[in-house]
Amino acid sequence: xxxxxxxxxxxxxxxxxxxxxxxxxxxxxxxxxxxxxxxxxxxxxxxxxxxxxxxxxxxxxxxxxxxxxxxxxxxxxxxxxxxxxxxxxxxxxxxxxxxxxxxxxxxxxxxxxxxxxxxxxxxxxxxxxxxxxxxxxxxxxxxxxxxxxxxxxxx
Numbered sequence: 001x002x003x004x005x006x007x008x009x010x011x012x013x014x015x016x017x018x019x020x021x022x023x024x025x026x027x028x029x030x031x032x033x034x035x036x037x038x039x040x041x042x043x044x045x046x047x048x049x050x051x052x053x054x055x056x057x058x059x060x061x062x063x064x065x066x067x068x069x070x071x072x073x074x075x076x077x078x079x080x081x082x083x084x085x086x087x088x089x090x091x092x093x094x095x096x097x098x099x100x101x102x103x104x105x106x107x108x109x110x111x112x113x114x115x116x117x118x119x120x121x122x123x124x125x126x127x128x129x130x131x132x133x134x135x136x137x138x139x140x141x142x143x144x145x146x147x148x149x150x151x152x153x154x155x
Contacts, residue, residue: 017095019098020053020096020098021060021063022100023049025049033046033048036116037114045130063100067102071111072111082098082141086134097135099138
């Protein structure tokens with residue numbers, strides 16, 4: 001084996017990894033949760049708004065784009081709250097999910113552009129929702145209030 005030869009394994013592992021971003025939006029101390037469409041993969045399960053990071057995008061820009069596409073809003077992307085890794089049985093790729101706090105004008109009207117529905121939930125109620133597996137550890141920590149959140153200023 002030639003020690004100086006390039007190794008293809010790291011490239012291959014990068015290809016089998018997918019980065020996903022999700023936003024935590026607060027309003028009146030409640031968190032926005034979104035239900036996936038029934039005809040989508042993981043239909044009717046709950047998640048936080050967001051999606052895949054496209055090649056060449058940084059995670060914060062990807063989340064801002066996804067929020068425009070999913071909810072029709074402009075948002076300021078705040079600090080990173082949590083990271084999780086998960087591999088769904090039916091997928092070849094391992095997901096890295098990055099959760100960010102998101103700042104949205106309290107007067108902004110959210111539009112449901114892609115979900116079955118969405119609602120505002122108290123953090124303690126989050127475990128009662130059927131969340132995607134990749135989100136469940138984050139949800140548990142939020143419900144326990146183990147992740148400090150920046151409460152938006154009241155207008």
